[in-house]
Amino acid sequence: MRPVVWGVLGAARIATQKVVPGMKGSPLLDMRAIASRDIAKARAAAAELGLAKAYGSYEEMLGDPEIEAVYNPLPNHLHVPWTVKALEAGKHVLCEKPIALTAAEARDLVAARDRTGKLVAEAFMVRFHPQWRRTREIVWAGGIGELRSIATQFNYNNPDPANIRNKADIGGGGLYDIGCYAILTARFIFGVEPARAVSLIDRDPVMKTDRLTGALVDFGDGRQLTFSVSTQTAPSQRVQIFGTKGRVEIPVPFNPVPAMESRIIVDDCRDLYGGGARTETFAPCDQYLLQGEAFARAVRGSEKFPYPVEDAIANMRAIDALYRSAETGNWEKV
Numbered sequence: 283m284r285p286v287v288w289g290v291l292g293a294a295r296i297a298t299q300k301v302v303p304g305m306k307g308s309p310l311l312d313m314r315a316i317a318s319r320d321i322a323k324a325r326a327a328a329a330e331l332g333l334a335k336a337y338g339s340y341e342e343m344l345g346d347p348e349i350e351a352v353y354n355p356l357p358n359h360l361h362v363p364w365t366v367k368a369l370e371a372g373k374h375v376l377c378e379k380p381i382a383l384t385a386a387e388a389r390d391l392v393a394a395r396d397r398t399g400k401l402v403a404e405a406f407m408v409r410f411h412p413q414w415r416r417t418r419e420i421v422w423a424g425g426i427g428e429l430r431s432i433a434t435q436f437n438y439n440n441p442d443p444a445n446i447r448n449k450a451d452i453g454g455g456g457l458y459d460i461g462c463y464a465i466l467t468a469r470f471i472f473g474v475e476p477a478r479a480v481s482l483i484d485r486d487p488v489m490k491t492d493r494l495t496g497a498l499v500d501f502g503d504g505r506q507l508t509f510s511v512s513t514q515t516a517p518s519q520r521v522q523i524f525g526t527k528g529r530v531e532i533p534v535p536f537n538p539v540p541a542m543e544s545r546i547i548v549d550d551c552r553d554l555y556g557g558g559a560r561t562e563t564f565a566p567c568d569q570y571l572l573q574g575e576a577f578a579r580a581v582r583g584s585e586k587f588p589y590p591v592e593d594a595i596a597n598m599r600a601i602d603a604l605y606r607s608a609e610t611g612n613w614e615k616v
């Protein structure tokens with residue numbers, strides 16, 4: 283397969299530290315260019331990452347006919363506007379999560395995709411990691427009996443007012459930043475869309491972003507997700523999935539280190555001390571590379587990208603409901 287030629291919109295930390303280094307490891311992905319609002323920053327990032335081209339504006343890179351696919355890691359409020367511009371410039375777009383600020387805004391991407399015929403998808407890399415695929419296989423094969431509930435917790439402690447996560451007016455806050463993973467992975471495991479949701483949000487008094495969000499999401503037929511995410515709590519992440527006959531635990535569900543083995547624990551719960559627990563391990567792998575390759579194969583038409591933009595809209599609908607619930611104090615329909 284001819285490698286897909288990529289350009290990156292913005293010298294974002296996630297791009298320079300994780301996504302581009304990961305994607306550079308694949309023969310299917312030709313990481314060619316990076317654009318920044320500041321040409322010196324673009325040049326420095328290109329030199330560090332070994333990219334052939336640096337641009338001093340996003341528009342200029344979108345005008346480069348060599349670039350076939352764009353990775354968009356801009357702050358959340360710029361996801362839809364720049365993804366639409368890139369699609370209209372004839373590029374395929376892999377856009378960071380959350381794909382938009384609301385489901386209504388995300389719907390603009392359907393029109394842009396249909397108008398341009400280009401591929402657009404939300405970059406939820408965890409769906410490509412073997413630890414999640416294997417977990418879903420176990421659960422769907424009845425390995426923990428009937429699926430009942432998922433408990434997800436994801437925290438970090440970042441009080442820096444200059445960080446995009448702490449700016450309420452550009453899509454900051456924990457629910458957008460990491461709550462989206464709790465919803466996404468529950469939808470991935472339950473295999474259905476949630477019906478309603480309720481939340482409790484504690485906002486930072488100065489930055490006004492949600493710094494602690496607790497939520498209960500009803501997936502119907504007696505199935506529930508409970509989650510807690512925080513931007514001002516000691517870093518920690520864990521997912522537990524409970525069925526009538528056992529549980530699966532993913533100790534590092536969202537940010538497994540590519541160079542390290544990852545693992546899941548499958549427990550038949552015969553006792554409370556792990557007597558029935560076994561560990562499955564997965565060889566080191568890079569979930570950003572795996573995601574990029576799936577996207578590239580879809581660009582070349584050899585397979586369909588498994589998650590169309592409609593999936594991203596469904597995730598946004600749950601985020602919308604949780605932000606609404608925090609205002610009304612009520613259950614909100616998703």
Ligand SMILES: NC(=O)c1ccc[n+]([C@@H]2O[C@H](COP(=O)([O-])OP(=O)(O)OC[C@H]3O[C@@H](n4cnc5c(N)ncnc54)[C@H](OP(=O)(O)O)[C@@H]3O)[C@@H](O)[C@H]2O)c1
Nearest residue numbers: 292293294295296297318319355356357358378379380446
């Ligand atoms: N999938 C994952 O694992 C993962 C992890 C972390 C973050 N993310 C997502 O990736 C995105 C970026 O996160 P990040 O932590 O990498 O952010 P970041 O380091 O702050 O990068 C954002 C980039 O956007 C550009 N930008 C354009 N307008 C801006 C504005 N008004 N304010 C700030 N930056 C602006 C800047 O690039 P230039 O100055 O070069 O133009 C900046 O470097 C977010 O949507 C986040 O949710 C995903």
